[in-house]
Every structure is written in structure tokens, then in C-alpha cells.
Amino acid sequence: xxxxxxxxxxxxxxxxxxxxxxxxxxAEMTYAAELAAEKKAEEDxxxxxxxxxxxxxxxxxxxxxxxxxxxxx
Amino acid sequence: MANTFELIASSxxxxxxxxxxxxxxxxxxxxxxxxxxxVRSNSAGFREVWVNPNGSSANGTxxxxxxxxxxxxxxxxxxxxxxxxxxxxxxxxxxxxxxxFYIPNYAGSTNKSLSADGVEENNATEAYAELSAxxxxxxxxxxxLDIVLSASASFVQYSTAYLYGxxxx
Numbered sequence: 001x002x003x004x005x006x007x008x009x010x011x012x013x014x015x016x017x018x019x020x021x022x023x024x025x026x027a028e029m030t031y032a033a034e035l036a037a038e039k040k041a042e043e044d045x046x047x048x049x050x051x052x053x054x055x056x057x058x059x060x061x062x063x064x065x066x067x068x069x070x071x072x073x
Numbered sequence: 074m075a076n077t078f079e080l081i082a083s084s085x086x087x088x089x090x091x092x093x094x095x096x097x098x099x100x101x102x103x104x105x106x107x108x109x110x111x112v113r114s115n116s117a118g119f120r121e122v123w124v125n126p127n128g129s130s131a132n133g134t135x136x137x138x139x140x141x142x143x144x145x146x147x148x149x150x151x152x153x154x155x156x157x158x159x160x161x162x163x164x165x166x167x168x169x170x171x172x173x174f175y176i177p178n179y180a181g182s183t184n185k186s187l188s189a190d191g192v193e194e195n196n197a198t199e200a201y202a203e204l205s206a207x208x209x210x211x212x213x214x215x216x217x218l219d220i221v222l223s224a225s226a227s228f229v230q231y232s233t234a235y236l237y238g239x240x241x242x
Contacts, residue, residue, distance in 0.1 A: 004090075004091065004092040004225075004227055005089065005090075005091045005092065006091055006092055006093035006094075006095060007084050007086065007091050007093065007094050007095065008095040008097055009082045009083075009084050009094075009095065009096050009097065009236075010082075010097050010098050011081050011082045011096055011097065011098050011099045011100060011236070012098040012100065013098070014082060016084060018087070018091070021092065026225075029092065029221075029225045030225055032130060032225075033223060033224040033225045036152075036223055036224070037224065039151065
């Protein structure tokens with residue numbers, strides 16, 4: 001199975017080239033995609049964890065989120 | 074002199090799709106750059122559209138506001154990101170996401186800002202619309218732009234990209 005391609009348009013000459021990615025470029029793209037997915041998963045997990053902790057703290061304090069905003073205003 | 078808005082180059086993706094659309098050797102003779110994309114991905118899930126200036130995927134950050142059709146939200150991306158919900162394979166057949174983005178002062182010696190708006194075209198309850206603001210914290214002039222999808226997805230056939238140069242004097 002051939003590797004995916006990229007399109008390169010040279011804006012000075014107007015020439016368009018379609019180039020098959022090298023194995024190294026495919027590996028680099030895959031690695032970058034994995035890193036991005038890991039980072040997003042970490043950020044999502046942190047956001048969920050923060051939201052849980054915030055809700056627990058509000059329960060512990062016995063106040064609502066709006067009341068907490070009033071305290072901080 | 075009247076303002077100008079000139080087509081620099083364009084591309085239509087052919088059969089088999091492509092992972093990357095690159096505009097290289099962008100002339101520095103304009104004030105700003107404007108790009109218009111009509112794209113659909115080959116992925117079953119939503120994919121982000123990222124822009125790599127001068128081939129770099131580093132030093133970018135973005136803030137995105139989005140509406141899904143039923144809820145509004147926002148998030149931050151550590152990329153030069155112009156859209157987050159590119160039409161996936163399950164969206165209405167033959168529809169494409171429409172995305173516009175603008176890079177002022179692309180050839181200057183300050184960090185490069187970018188603003189974008191985009192919509193996912195979908196005949197369903199869920200169809201995303203987004204606004205994004207980005208910064209590429211690099212002071213070099215932009216001479217090339219790679220347009221890619223997240224997770225190594227590909228742009229499908231008939232996706233298009235049009236690059237315009239804008240002169241304000």
C-alpha cells in the first residue's frame with residue numbers, strides 16, 4: 001500500500017506537485033498525532049478532575065457555585 | 074491606491090486524498106494573507122485543522138469558541154488551529170466544512186496572530202460552528218503554510234484551498 005501524499009503548491013511558479021510521503025515522514029506524523037492525542041487526553045482528564053474537586057469543595061463548604069462567585073467578587 | 078485582494082494560488086485535492094496541502098514560496102509583497110478552505114476528512118471522528126507556518130508545528134496556541142447546535146463551549150489548543158470539527162465520514166454526504174482564516178502582517182518581524190471562523194456542514198441536529206484566535210510566537214516572516222488534519226487524517230477528494238494576498242496600500 002503506497003504512503004499518503006502531500007500537495008505542494010509553489011506560489012512563485014504556480015507549479016503543483018503531489019509527493020508521496022517518506023516512511024520517516026509517515027512515522028513522524030503518526031508520532032505527532034499520538035503525542036497530540038495523549039496531551040488532549042491529559043487535558044481532558046485534568047479538566048474533569050478539577051470539576052470534580054470543585055464540586056466536592058462546594059459541597060464541603062455548603063454553598064453553591066454562584067455563592068462562591070459572590071465571595072470572590 | 075485601492076485595497077487589493079489577489080489570488081496567490083489554489084489547489085483541489087485529487088483522487089486518493091492528501092494529508093497535507095502546502096503553499097510554499099509565499100511572496101512577501103502583501104500586507105496580510107487570507108485562506109479559504111472547503112474540506113472534509115476521511116476520518117470517522119472529528120479532526121482539527123492545523124496550520125504549520127514554515128513547516129513548524131511548535132510555538133502555536135489557540136483559543137476556540139464553539140457551538141454544536143445544542144451547547145456552547147470553549148477550549149485551548151497548543152497549536153496554530155483554525156477549526157476543530159472537520160466534516161467526518163458520517164456527516165451528510167458530499168458536504169464539506171467551510172473555513173476562513175486571516176493572518177495579518179505575515180511578513181513582519183513580530184509574532185503572528187491568526188483569526189478564523191469555520192462551520193461543519195451537516196444536515197443533522199449536531200453541526201459545529203467555531204471562532205478561533207491563534208498566535209504563533211515566532212517573529213520570522215511566514216514563507217510557507219502547511220495545512221494538515223490532526224491524527225494523520227487525510228483531506229478527501231474535492232477539498233479545496235485558496236490562498237489570497239491582501240494589500241492595504
